[in-house]
Amino acid sequence: MLTTIRSHQRSFILGISFLLPILLMGSYFAYRQMAPFGPSSLLTVDLGQQYVDFFAYLRASLLHHPSSFFYSFAKGLGGEMWGTDAYYLLSPLNLLLIFFPGRFLTSGIMLILLLRYGLAGLSFAWLLDKTGWQKGPRIWAFSTAYALNGWMIANQLNMLWLDALVILPLIIWGLLKLFYRRQAGTYIFWLAVMMVDNYYMAWMVCLFTLLLVCWLMPEARTWRARGRFILRYGLSSLAAAGVAAVTLFPTIYALMQSKGTYTEQTIYSRFEYFPFKMLAKLVPGSFNFDQMPSGQPNIYIGMLLMMAAFLYFFNRQVKLSRRLAALGVTFFFICSFCYEPLDLLWHAGQFPVWYPYRFSFLFCCWCIILAAQTLRPAFRPCYWQLAPLLLVTGAIFAYVSQLKLSYLSSSQRWIGLGFAAISLLCLAIPRKDSPRLYDLLLVCLVICDVATSAFTSLNNLAYVSQDEFAQYTTQLDQAAKKLRQGDKGLYRVAKTFTRTKDDPFQGDFNSGDHFGSTLEPAIPNFMGAIGQPAGDGFVTYANGTQVTDALFGFKYTLAKQNLATPTLPLSGYRPDWRQLPTTAKTGNVVIRRNPNSLPFAFGASSEILQLPHTTLDPVSYQSQIMQALAGRPINKSLFQVQNFDSVQFNNVQTSRQITGTLFKKQDFLKPASIRLTFIPPTNDSYYLTLGPSVKDDASISINNKAFAQSSNYRDNVVINLAHQQKGQPVTITFRLKKMNVWLQNVSVYRLKQRSFNASLQTLKQSPLKISHHSSNSITGTVDLKRQQRVLMTTIPAARGWHAIVDGRPAATKTVLGTFMAIPLAPGHHQVKLYYRPPFLILGVFTSLLTISGTWLVLRYQVRRRTRGRTGTDKPSTD
Template sequence: MTAYFIYRQMAPFGSSSLLTVDLGQQYIDFFAYMRRALLHDPSSIFYSFANGLGGEMLGTWAYYLLSPLNWILLLCPGASLTTGVFFLTVIKYGLAGLAFAWVLLKTTQQSGLKAITFATAYALMGWSVANQLNIMWLDAAYLLPLVFYGLYVLMHTGKWRTYVIWLAISLIVNYYMAYMICLFMILTFIYLAVDRYTNFRGFLAQAGRFAWTSITAGLLSAVVLLPTWWSLTQSKAQYTVTTFKWKFEFFPPKMLAKFFLGAFNFDQMPDGTANLFIGAIALLGALFYFGDRKIALRTRITAGIITAFLALSLCLQPLDLLWHAGQFPVWYPYRFSFIVSFWLIWLAAQTLTDDFEPGWLSIALVTIIVVAGAAYVALNLKSFKFLQMNQVLLGMFFVVMALILTTLPIKHHWIYPFLFFVIGVTEISANAFTSLNNISYVSQGEYGNYTNELQRLVNKVQKKDTSAYRIGKTFMRTKGDAFQTGFNGGGVFSSVLPKAVPTFYGNTGSPDGDGFVAYTNGTLVTDSLLNMKYYFQQKELSGALSGSSMLPAMSNKADLADYTKIGADHWATTYKNPYALPLGYAASPQILSLKNKTADPAQYQANWLAALTGNSADSKLYAAQNFDQVTFANINQQTKITGAVLQKKNLLKPGSITLTMKPTTNDPYYLTFGSTVNPDNATFVLNGKTLNQYKTYRNTILVSVADHAKGKTIKLTITLKKGSLWLENFTLYSLNTNVFKSAVAQLKSQPWRLTKHSSRYFSGQMTTTKAGEVLNTSIPYSQGWHATVNGKAAKTYKTIDMFTAVKLPKGKSTVTLTYWPPLLNLGLLISGLTLIVLTGGWWLSHRRH
């Protein structure tokens, strides 16, 4: 794999990188955060304001970052992080092969080149190649054989330490994949118990040992599992499927196509069948296992039942949900198929020993099965867009070679293990190279240049201003840019994102999804209330460099005209927001009882501000406006624009609508776009330039179109990409600047003056002039935040289902907010006591012996 990556010029050996899909859009940002947290900002280990608007981090650590191999990344600062990813990937491939080979040496008769062949088949199985970009899952590939070996030792000798230690490590390193390993250990226990069955009493003793050792491993890892479980209750667990149908997700024989080499491409990532490639030798060996008479019949029957269960899990909806903890995967389906591959290769290693001599009946049956499977795939090749006939023929060539090799009586000749190795490793390597050639990657320059420029911009601001604030920007490489370069931002892409966060973004007019939020559509109001004190905007380059900015524009922000320009370089301009509120300030108690009663983000923002000031007039902050002129080209005339359905007159010709206005004030103007008014359905040109906008949004968003434009003509042209377009929630609003400034001035007059602050600690003084006022913060609410007022514990309150507030007495108060992860103390106690009991028991036993 190292040779292949060098050939593909992956950093540090060329201009490309291993970054692709989620690795380039999500995980690389978490790796940058991990480095910064461990080396420069330990307070952000538990909580980070780069996590959207702020969020707990133990769930992120548990899912993405607890692999001990990640410490390699500490040696790779800045743009060289891609080099660390290179070494991390090849080391995980290597460890998977090493662990499997070691298990084979301990549990089977395999050794030498044959063991290496099986180990390579496992390390480079189709699952590993397809999920190479999901780098945090690759730890499961080397941990599974070690946990399996631990259970094997437990069942054969009664010694428990190997099993408990490796299972606990698996649960700590990645609880998600470890959950799948735990399910497989139940199947493995059944298989080994039947294989070693002597009497029912002995079986019960084995079952008891298996139960208490598994529970012990869970108790040892409670320090991670309990806080993570709490984190999941706020995020991923809220999407758990509670109803399902007993149905096949596809025609089961379709999965046979994935046994051919190169059966993978980009389209298989979001929605495909399981990645099952293990090579012809391992596949034939697994089939021959069931006819191998040197293995007890009851053992083979049990193995057959387990294999059938695993096969059904790859296509039957309830079993698929079981393996994925009750949730349909978003992209990367059948994530547990590494377990199926492990099982099949291990069965093959049990059978293809030096004394293996298959009977003619076994050879005939295996040949018929393989030929029938290949014929089905070849005859239905049009259904498998990831597969071509030359791949089917090449696959059959390796099957024929493997069949000849495994059935001829030459197993004691020196040439046999050599041919075994050459045929097996050649096919496995060819699959890896062919599959990965189907994927495109982010160039080192695209990642490094962007990261370095954003880091320069952030460093300049942070050097001058050390207070608590957030930074917005009109460009984006990933939604985790704040993690990458170490600032308090507003976007994040995470599988453990609390459900309340995307709900809030959807309410306020910014893009959101179940696992992401993007603060690309901030208004003067949200920028102020969310403490967005600084803004970066990309420059529009002209001449030969036109359109070549390395800072990809993601929003149109005309209202930056209200902000103060404080700096610029070749690529970007930095602005300071004069209306940015502090992290906390005194607000009306009305904010504690505000409930959302509108789907209009403009009205939501106005209601939010009015509840903070206690002034009902502030709820009229936005006013709907009419366009001065609307013209239609090849589209049926409409008398009302909002909610209209535009339809082309002639489907073969372009259809567009042009809306024109001339503002009568210098107030900011915003348009609302419903979810149907998106770049997939239409193109948007504002004043002759493409309207920059993040593409994915499921709720109504607010788009800044004009500011300080009194008397200027503003023209928006919408060109349909399809036959019709529903202008859902399409409305023009103006913001009353005077009302807004007055409200901001009121809230600024009683700030929370911080004397100390870190990622998980804030302390400062503030003065309230009215009884009942509250300290309102833009810190997302969590049970982990603990408040004290004048040294006494105080209750925290949730405002607008999102932020933290504290009730205050009249007068001067010292308020402190401290974050500590829920259930972490209980987890530490349980893990600590379990470790003490185990260590003490071992010491007493050792001393007695």
């Protein structure tokens, strides 16, 4: 009976630990009227610009085409997805998104986020209960502080990382069992789960387990016992990695081809900022938008718990050697927050792009563990212990009050000082006189403290409205659905409106846009070379020409019907699309078909195999590619320079040469501009090239109308100016935003339509006739003409792609440093292309072998312990 009562009490404590964070954050989200509670949403920064589209991709993959888990043509021009999934999407909670289609995806995101808050509280409460560090309702103070710590609040938009807070306490419990009981199963299982769930956070957790090992070492009685534990720890960690090999092996390879190429080669021994600046993070609500790109670690856990963690080092009930080890771990953390080599170590050799000190959740966990071991029911600090705490607290607030920081207001400082004063009083009050009232004060104080900090921090952020997301998503999904209903083939889609660079994931169609951490550098390098906005980690097909539309299989285009409609933000200017035949209309989107588009694979001249990249002019490079593919002389350009008919200079110096000239304001107080006008002598397409230096120093308009253009690019871009506008003046105006502007690579080109058509007809002679296709395989036939000895594809080359031609494996070549091509003899061929993530098979076998071997070893150890208990020999105390 007593056991049943205790079991019910324990379940009640754990249940409230789960519900408290959910109720607190759910109330805040309802107060902020976030969907489904109102017209706002949780979408902000990367959650709104990237992750929400990945969630839509996951849902579409689960329901419609599972093969896209391995490869997707919606990732830029095409890219592996296994490593991408391992970073963004392998949390089991994401499966709930199946029930939230389209515009309702934001409600699914809120549900998952609230569950993560609750599970983090539950997980930590379970750890405290199992270890006995805290018991009863007191657990709620520590579990809620853990779930609502400063890192969690600052990074709730980075939902791909949040599972780490749920799994971390379970790994710690497994490590404690490994140390005290020599039982490795729990540690191996949960560490493997962490590695599968998110390898990036798992790296940080693994480093943290090393620090915990250092903290536990003084508990071992002999050096022999310590050596045995280190051996068990090392082997168990390797076993966890082996279990997770099915994701780790392919992912590591994918990282080496993408994100891993940005690893720092030179490490400097220096501090990143004045270390005392991080003391401001000990004030509640010390976070705002400015802290996202660069700032200090978010480590707030409440005044009382931070003080208790400080008192751990003065607690004589803990062995001195253990306290010294804890002090070393704490010092290592603090140095990691400001010393560059240690910062890089935690982030696997790469400086974070936004969201610095991503490992600070581990410090939060560490401090709460120290606090939990200090604030035992019988603990009452002496005055000699409270005196240094009072001095340190006063010094911190005195220092912080002198700092001018955008994320700290005077009210926040006073609130923090108030919580600090109450916390000191709470520590000074003896618990024995009224235990229940004291525990109630403890729980209420900590919960109010961390909740105030959480709400203050989140109030500093702006969010996307639900209507903005829902209306755009609905119109995009309708257009994409209409396309799939009318054409189930393999093709790419271009558009002139954009919400994010991952719209293809959101709408489930193939395109040339992508923003993600696992994008292979070859793709943005190539896209930038042909005049598209691109950078580290992103590409966008916003500045296509007739040449690129044809070569890369952009068979359909999506454009706004009513330019005044704000729900579809413009991102490109393509007058040459206006003459394309309309195939359908949905809402405010008009769908046009490009009759000139080529398939994903077609017969081409072998000259493409040797084409060098010797020009920085994107239109010249486009011409060379197409002419080489068609077997024509590459020096016969498809584009011709078009001179300007007139130039007007307003408040800048005059110049005979436009491109490459640095224009300066003559009167600093007056507006300045350069107006370039040309009259198209033909109905051909005309394109403007523009260097990256122009975008920051001048605004651009065409015929006195501002046009949409991506503002984020690092290479020369190509902009369509005119089509079918013979004899109609076209005026380009550059208005200076600063004191001067360098008109870098500003030139106008005419596409020689007849020459383009001739080359295009040559390439259309031998298309790959696709009989079957999926996200990672293509099957079809091709008839190569006599002059065509290459099957050219616009599929990015990757080790995972394999070719079977006429029933035999065929070698592939990488052309243009980017795409896959197959040298073939003229004639008829059966072709099959398929993609398998490199090292996936090896990973599967490694995982199966490790699971089998680990199970056998653990089972043997259980039997051995069982025999030891029933025999005469006593178990070892090592």
